[in-house]
Amino acid sequence: GQNIDQPTEMTATEGAIVQINCTYQTSGFNGLFWYQQHAGEAPTFLSYNVLDGLEEKGRFSSFLSRSKGYSYLLLKELQMKDSASYLCAVRDPNNNAGNMLTFGGGTRLMVKP
């Protein structure tokens, strides 16, 4: 089976740093994605990791450890507009459709002044 876990909710202060964790157990692995989703809107792509290590993209970074089945999304210099849900998704090549993603339940981040 496939299981992707992430915290349900997190709260952080404007200007701070927050780390959102994601652990996964899948039969196969070919990449991990992070999406941002504002309330009532569609998810938008943030980052992609397929090799171990850190990928940095402006204020956002994403880390992957394949041996531990673990990833995190790091948001620096938080802004109020970062209040959103963050979805972790894994691509498992053993799925019926090779490019199907399996999603975690999402982490709702609230940024407070």
Place this chain on the structure above:
Amino acid sequence: DVKVTQSSRYLVKRTGEKVFLECVQDMDHENMFWYRQDPGLGLRLIYFSYDVKMKEKGDIPEGYSVSREKKERFSLILESASTNQTSMYLCASIPSGLVVNYGYTFGSGTRLTVV
């Protein structure tokens, strides 16, 4: 430059009605998906299609059907709408092949309310 278009942003339908949700993509993607998203339950896969006229059940296909007559269009059909199908419906697409580093492209979503 909209790439995945869902026909309606908001929809209100009556119980028992047949409902069509349309999704069109202009990126020539082989794979298309329909999800529903409910608070606390995340994204749940209803149906997907990896080619024209091909369809596969996802995790929660009951009460739904799909149609893919053309590569660019993937329709979700609620045969007889019920109140428990009130939800946000998201369409997504992705090309075949494993060298895809941006994941799905999502439509803007359709918030369906069944009364």
